[in-house]
Amino acid sequence: MSRTSERLNSLPQYVVAEIAAVKSRLLDQGVDVIDVAAGDADFAPPELAVETLREALSDSSLSRYSYQVGLRQYRDAIAAYMLRRFGVTVDPMSEVLPLIGSKEGLAHFVMAVVNPGEVVVIPDPGYPAYLGGARFADADIEMYPLKPEQHFLIELGTLPKERLSMTSLVFANYPNNPTAAVANRNYLNDLVRNCVDNRVVLAYDNPYCELTYDDYTAPSILEIDGAREVTVEFHSFSKSFGMTGWRLGWAVGNADLINALSRTKSYMDTGPFLAIQKTGAVVLDHSEACVEPVRRAFRERRDSLVAAMAESGFPIDKPQASMYAWVPLPAGVKSVAFAKSLLEKEGVAVLAGSALGSGGEGFFRIALTVGAERLREAARRICNELKCVEA
Numbered sequence: 001m002s003r004t005s006e007r008l009n010s011l012p013q014y015v016v017a018e019i020a021a022v023k024s025r026l027l028d029q030g031v032d033v034i035d036v037a038a039g040d041a042d043f044a045p046p047e048l049a050v051e052t053l054r055e056a057l058s059d060s061s062l063s064r065y066s067y068q069v070g071l072r073q074y075r076d077a078i079a080a081y082m083l084r085r086f087g088v089t090v091d092p093m094s095e096v097l098p099l100i101g102s103k104e105g106l107a108h109f110v111m112a113v114v115n116p117g118e119v120v121v122i123p124d125p126g127y128p129a130y131l132g133g134a135r136f137a138d139a140d141i142e143m144y145p146l147k148p149e150q151h152f153l154i155e156l157g158t159l160p161k162e163r164l165s166m167t168s169l170v171f172a173n174y175p176n177n178p179t180a181a182v183a184n185r186n187y188l189n190d191l192v193r194n195c196v197d198n199r200v201v202l203a204y205d206n207p208y209c210e211l212t213y214d215d216y217t218a219p220s221i222l223e224i225d226g227a228r229e230v231t232v233e234f235h236s237f238s239k240s241f242g243m244t245g246w247r248l249g250w251a252v253g254n255a256d257l258i259n260a261l262s263r264t265k266s267y268m269d270t271g272p273f274l275a276i277q278k279t280g281a282v283v284l285d286h287s288e289a290c291v292e293p294v295r296r297a298f299r300e301r302r303d304s305l306v307a308a309m310a311e312s313g314f315p316i317d318k319p320q321a322s323m324y325a326w327v328p329l330p331a332g333v334k335s336v337a338f339a340k341s342l343l344e345k346e347g348v349a350v351l352a353g354s355a356l357g358s359g360g361e362g363f364f365r366i367a368l369t370v371g372a373e374r375l376r377e378a379a380r381r382i383c384n385e386l387k388c389v390e391a
Contacts, residue, residue, distance in 0.1 A: 007135050012355075019349050022340075026347060034370060034378040037339075037349040039177065039323060041369045043242030043297065046290040052282045056275035066271035068262040070098035077281035078235075078250050085209075085287070086220040094255040097262050100272045102207055102236040102249035105261065106171070107133030109232060112264040113201050113257060114139050114168050121170040123154055125178055125353055125360030127205065130171045140166065145359035148328075152181035156194040164198055173205040175218055175321030178356055178365040182216060182321050188224050195230045201257065202231040207249075208322045210240035210291045213299045216320040222253060232257045239323060240291045241283055248272050248280045298323050304372035305379055312383035325366040326353075327382075330390045335364050338389060346381035 019037045026033050056062050062071075075092035082088045090096055099105035106129045114120055116138035122130045124143040134141050142163065146152040154172055156164065172191060174183035183191075195202045204221040212218050221227050232253035237243040251261055265271075272280075283290050305325055306318045316327050329338055335352035343349050351367070353360030366382070368375065 007138070011132060011135055019339075019343070019351075022343055023349055026343070031347045033343075033347045033349060034374055034381070035349040036367045036369055036375070036378055037351045037365075039239070039367050039369065040244050041239070041242060041294075041298075041323065041367075042371070043294055045243045045246065046241060046283060046286075048286060048290065049241070049243060049246075049279050049283050053275055053279045056278045059275070062274040062278060064274065066098070066274045066277065068097065068266055068271055070271050071274050071277040071281065074098055074250075074277040074281040077284040078252065081284045081287055082220065082222070082252060086223055088220050088222045090222075090252055091255070095252060095258055097251040097258050097265075098272050098277055099234070099249040099251055100269060101238065101247040102205065102234040102251075103127075103129045104269070105234055105249060105251050105265075106130060106203060106205060107136070108264050108268060109203055109234075109251070109257075109261050110134050110137040110139060110169060112260040118168040119163060119166040121154065121156070121159070121167055121200075122357075123171060123173060123176075124358060125356035125363075126171065127173065127177055128356065130203075130205075131357075134169075139169075142167070143357060143359065146176075146179060146181070147359075152176055152179040153183060153187055154191070156191065156198070156200070164200075167198065167200050169201045169203060170195065171203045171205060172221075175208040175212065177208065177322060178324055178351065178353070178360065178363075179326040180319035180322040180324050182212075182218065185219065185224070188219070188221060192221070192224045192227045192230070196226050200230065202227070204231055204233040204253075206233050207236040207239050209235070210287075211295060211298055211323055212321040213295070213302065214320060218321055228254055230254065232261065237280060237283065240287075240294060242294055243283075246276055246279075248276050298368050301368040301370075301372050301375055305366065305368065305375045308376040308379035309383065312380055314383050314386055323368045325368070327364050327366060329353075329362050329364065330386065331362075333362075333389045335361055338385070339364055341389075342382065342385045346385050348378050348381045348385075350382070 110133035236249040339352040353363035
């Protein structure tokens with residue numbers, strides 16, 4: 001028997017899975033494939049994390065259900081990190097919630113705060129969890145195109161007034177995936193003010209806040225006056241600490257909104273494994289030391305990629321943050337066709353911009369997930385294909 005819901009059928013296929021299938025076939029054929037499509041870097045987790053988890057696994061009390069309360073040590077470590085890193089004071093019990101990675105929190109948050117038919121504003125292109133959560137919540141989805149001439153920023157004030165009056169939630173993500181755009185404080189002030197004035201909840205997705213380079217430091221949205229009235233911010237261990245498969249994150253912000261998310265999740269899961277929460281607490285207590293080698297490696301990779309693209313005749317902007325480069329295609333070239341041709345002809349997997357929404361058409365994303373020399377080789381092959389489609 002085959003039966004799927006209309007909600008599921010309305011969503012596009014998750015493109016990274018399709019790339020994996022083609023990659024597997026090419027590898028079986030002996031092709032040297034360089035995969036810079038998925039945002040899953042090749043770093044080992046911190047040794048501190050491995051050692052802490054190994055020890056925690058011997059504690060049988062950490063094998064029980066964690067429920068949504070989780071481990072007080074983890075909640076306290078999150079609060080201490082938020083204060084140390086951002087100067088933001090939060091109550092560890094009422095304004096913090098452990099997550100099984102930020103992805104599930106983002107998707108479940110829509111179900112917690114949005115009624116069927118209410119408008120959810122989603123960046124286009126953007127992380128697929130935003131769209132999935134909104135679709136499963138039966139929301140009215142407003143895809144907001146991120147344009148280079150607007151610095152890839154969502155400007156709520158540009159929405160028609162009647163549309164804005166129906167909006168209950170907006171997703172924002174800076175440093176941004178996939179565009180690597182950053183947001184200054186003037187913009188964040190305007191975003192928060194628009195949300196407060198229009199009674200719009202703000203889901204601020206901040207998993208790349210530690211992956212910043214040169215003179216740029218990413219803020220927490222909770223540093224902005226008024227943000228705590230309307231905001232929940234989402235964090236993850238995946239990118240900053242090389243712990244993608246560990247599935248650990250947290251939400252922090254308005255106590256009532258955190259409570260709504262906790263109540264929703266209580267019907268969906270029983271929280272992250274307590275031993276991993278204990279590990280997360282120790283990692284956060286040593287966050288500066290744990291993140292620095294990851295940041296340094298990504299900066300080296302970014303510099304290598306940017307230099308190699310320029311040397312091959314296709315200069316790109318140098319990202320100030322994140323682990324991505326967002327590369328424009330020649331006029332008229334479709335991103336999916338380019339990505340497929342690049343993978344088949346040159347053995348390089350990138351993510352087509354339109355895979356993250358129609359607003360990403362005309363671009364593709366390179367993830368800094370392989371070493372500097374492999375990125376240089378990937379850049380050489382990418383530019384070979386760009387020369388072909390440009391000719």
